[in-house]
Amino acid sequence: MKKTMMGNFAASWGAQLSRAQVIAAYPITPQTLIVEKLSEIVADGKLDAEFIKVESEHSAMSACIGASAAGARAYTATSAQGLALMHEMLHWAALARLPIVMTNVNRAMAPGWSIWADQNDSLAQRDTGWMQIYSSSAQDILDSTMIAYKVSEKVLLPTMISFDAFFLSHTVEVVDMPEQKLIDEFLPPYNPEYKLDIQDPRSFGALTDQNHYYEFRYKMQNAMDDALIEFKKAGAEYEKLTGRKYDFIHPYRCDDADLIMVTSGTISETTNVAVDRLREQGKKVGNLKIRMIRPYPKQDVIEALKNCGKIAVIDRNISCGYHGIFSQELKAALYGELETPVWGLIAGLGGRDVQVENIMKMADDTLKSDTPKDIIWEGVKR
Amino acid sequence: MKLTIPYEEIMQPGHLACQGCGGSLAMRYALKVYGKNTMLSIPACCWAVIDGPFPYTACGVPIFHTAFETAAVVASGIKAGLRVTGKGSSNVIAWAGDGGTFDIGLQAISGAAERNDDITYIVYDNEAYMNTGIQRSSATPPGAWTTTTPVKHYKTGPKKNIVEILAAHRIPYAATASVGYPEDMIKKLEKARDTRGFRFIHVFAPCPTGWKSDPKYTIKLAKLAVQSNIFPLYEIENGIDYKQTKKIKTPKPINEYMNLQGRFKHLSEEEIGNIQKDTDKNYSILSKRFE
Numbered sequence: 001m002k003k004t005m006m007g008n009f010a011a012s013w014g015a016q017l018s019r020a021q022v023i024a025a026y027p028i029t030p031q032t033l034i035v036e037k038l039s040e041i042v043a044d045g046k047l048d049a050e051f052i053k054v055e056s057e058h059s060a061m062s063a064c065i066g067a068s069a070a071g072a073r074a075y076t077a078t079s080a081q082g083l084a085l086m087h088e089m090l091h092w093a094a095l096a097r098l099p100i101v102m103t104n105v106n107r108a109m110a111p112g113w114s115i116w117a118d119q120n121d122s123l124a125q126r127d128t129g130w131m132q133i134y135s136s137s138a139q140d141i142l143d144s145t146m147i148a149y150k151v152s153e154k155v156l157l158p159t160m161i162s163f164d165a166f167f168l169s170h171t172v173e174v175v176d177m178p179e180q181k182l183i184d185e186f187l188p189p190y191n192p193e194y195k196l197d198i199q200d201p202r203s204f205g206a207l208t209d210q211n212h213y214y215e216f217r218y219k220m221q222n223a224m225d226d227a228l229i230e231f232k233k234a235g236a237e238y239e240k241l242t243g244r245k246y247d248f249i250h251p252y253r254c255d256d257a258d259l260i261m262v263t264s265g266t267i268s269e270t271t272n273v274a275v276d277r278l279r280e281q282g283k284k285v286g287n288l289k290i291r292m293i294r295p296y297p298k299q300d301v302i303e304a305l306k307n308c309g310k311i312a313v314i315d316r317n318i319s320c321g322y323h324g325i326f327s328q329e330l331k332a333a334l335y336g337e338l339e340t341p342v343w344g345l346i347a348g349l350g351g352r353d354v355q356v357e358n359i360m361k362m363a364d365d366t367l368k369s370d371t372p373k374d375i376i377w378e379g380v381k382r
Numbered sequence: 383m384k385l386t387i388p389y390e391e392i393m394q395p396g397h398l399a400c401q402g403c404g405g406s407l408a409m410r411y412a413l414k415v416y417g418k419n420t421m422l423s424i425p426a427c428c429w430a431v432i433d434g435p436f437p438y439t440a441c442g443v444p445i446f447h448t449a450f451e452t453a454a455v456v457a458s459g460i461k462a463g464l465r466v467t468g469k470g471s472s473n474v475i476a477w478a479g480d481g482g483t484f485d486i487g488l489q490a491i492s493g494a495a496e497r498n499d500d501i502t503y504i505v506y507d508n509e510a511y512m513n514t515g516i517q518r519s520s521a522t523p524p525g526a527w528t529t530t531t532p533v534k535h536y537k538t539g540p541k542k543n544i545v546e547i548l549a550a551h552r553i554p555y556a557a558t559a560s561v562g563y564p565e566d567m568i569k570k571l572e573k574a575r576d577t578r579g580f581r582f583i584h585v586f587a588p589c590p591t592g593w594k595s596d597p598k599y600t601i602k603l604a605k606l607a608v609q610s611n612i613f614p615l616y617e618i619e620n621g622i623d624y625k626q627t628k629k630i631k632t633p634k635p636i637n638e639y640m641n642l643q644g645r646f647k648h649l650s651e652e653e654i655g656n657i658q659k660d661t662d663k664n665y666s667i668l669s670k671r672f673e
């Protein structure tokens with residue numbers, strides 16, 4: 001069924017279609033609507049879930065952790081400061097191997113107070129052991145929620161689905177809502193082998209010495225490797241059910257491109273338009289949208305980039321003191337595999353609008369330049 | 383002879399507590415009352431260690447070890463998770479030290495209490511952060527030495543009144559208990575177990591290691607604290623109905639209690655006299671609520 005909805009509501013309905021059983025969340029702009037809608041859905045009895053109205057995001061994640069450990073499917077949503085407050089518990093969820101799914105609306109970190117789009121909040125959580133998806137449309141947000149549960153519950157790692165504040169959270173798009181029974185077919189109920197169970201009393205997360213901890217990490221890494229396979233499988237299965245394809249990367253006009261722009265989030269969608277216009281001007285430019293940063297789809301990325309002459313990564317984030325994070329990740333993936341030069345561009349921090357013209361300019365500049373300079377700041381006031 | 387304390391041992395030997403640990407006794411009694419249909423949420427504290435290292439456990443019931451400040455809300459999450467999966471009849475206990483309760487955990491406790499989540503919160507109060515090596519907490523009593531309140535500037539302010547804070551949330555049941563009075567403690571645990579909503583039990587649990595006391599005096603100290611009105615035993619229903627469960631006819635002077643511990647030995651007679659005055663004043667304020 002086709003419906004028009006805001007990106008945020010796509011997240012709420014994603015949680016509903018996934019039959020989340022325990023929801024614990026705390027409001028923060030621009031995520032608030034997700035929580036409000038879910039409160040309504042649960043209050044109306046449309047979803048058989050418990051909604052714990054917690055007193056902070058730290059507690060929201062903690063409540064999800066408790067619920068998940070007890071064998072329930074848990075969901076939460078947050079943004080920026082809320083995500084940062086959760087940080088300790090993000091590690092806890094991942095190391096406890098709890099398949100929680102969380103929506104994060106990408107918002108700039110304060111100060112100055114900003115509620116606008118910027119990926120530094122979620123990328124700062126890159127090393128917590130969470131899988132990370134970057135969505136670029138409301139449809140993507142909705143579908144990714146079910147796919148995330150499917151894979152999370154298979155490999156026992158949590159997943160975070162992020163998308164840009166306002167550009168996506170508060171804009172209305174047409175979304176195809178799958179039938180509940182289709183999703184029930186796709187996503188079986190959560191029933192972990194090990195959970196808190198009085199018939200089988202175990203202690204979870206106890207003091208762990210040097211004889212075991214290392215192996216826990218090793219197993220997490222293996223689970224991330226497995227997730228690379230499971231996401232492909234789940235994506236293919238989902239495509240069969242709904243006709244919509246989801247992969248780690250979505251290349252657009254990349255096959256014969258001299259220059260491939262590497263993008264994520266809503267900038268990816270804008271870049272597709274820029275690519276079309278550049279092509280009209282006879283410039284062979286492509287766009288590689290990256291949807292997944294953990295686990296990192298290294299092989300797919302290399303495969304998609306292997307024939308182009310130049311790569312330009314647009315980052316709506318920065319690891320100050322070094323570079324944009326997607327560009328660092330990409331360079332690390334290419335090392336020893338491809339020698340293609342990589343230009344690192346920063347754009348749109350703190351919600352600065354990134355328009356088709358900005359992207360065309362960034363592509364043109366890259367095409368004209370010989371060697372990648374340090375950081376290229378698009379539209380910064382110096 | 384009729385035994386008033388449940389016979390069954392759920393907690394097992396082989397745990398890692400120090401000799402004479404009041405906190406481990408408290409757990410033993412709590413599990414006797416709550417039984418096997420129980421789960422624990424345990425944050426960072428001595429009990430994160432006492433239970434035993436991976437893959438061992440001494441408790442005999444499922445435990446989720448969690449972060450320092452999250453015992454209450456993880457317990458809320460567990461309870462919700464059990465309810466939606468049809469297992470809501472199990473008891474869920476958040477079990478934490480005074481630091482995880484009076485200080486860093488207070489926000490989550492207040493949240494769970496305000497929502498009246500159906501869990502029991504038990505704090506074993508050894509009056510300092512023992513797990514990290516005896517640093518002061520807001521439960522540390524005035525006069526006490528700790529590694530962060532050395533004798534040159536020992537703690538002077540009062541002990542935070544956690545029970546009053548919880549009572550102010552109007553929770554169905556709150557009580558103080560002492561491992562020195564197991565029968566009183568058992569009765570309160572039973573009451574808490576059979577009440578719905580948020581229940582809070584503040585257990586006085588001497589710590590020989592942190593108090594610089596002889597392990598053989600744990601029970602004696604736990605009794606003396608009650609007998610000198612330092613730690614009165616009472617319960618509060620719905621935040622307003624106060625009931626004293628152990629009346630002390632002639633309170634003992636606090637010296638007897640303090641002299642058995644190294645942590646107070648730097649105090650002069652005058653300083654002890656001041657603490658005695660504070661103790662009497664605190665008790666007289668509290669005792670008005672029993673009327």
Ligand SMILES: Cc1ncc(C[n+]2csc(CCOP(=O)(O)OP(=O)(O)O)c2C)c(N)n1
Nearest residue numbers: 426427428450479480481482510511512513
């Ligand atoms: C966020 C965080 N800060 C600090 C610590 C270090 N820490 C672990 S246990 C502890 C003290 C616990 O004291 P208390 O709650 O009184 O329990 P006890 O050790 O006395 O049993 C501290 C400070 C931690 N684990 N997590």
Ligand code: SF4
Nearest residue numbers: 400403428512589591
């Ligand atoms: S330090 Fe104190 S509370 Fe901790 S185990 Fe030892 S005696 Fe018990």
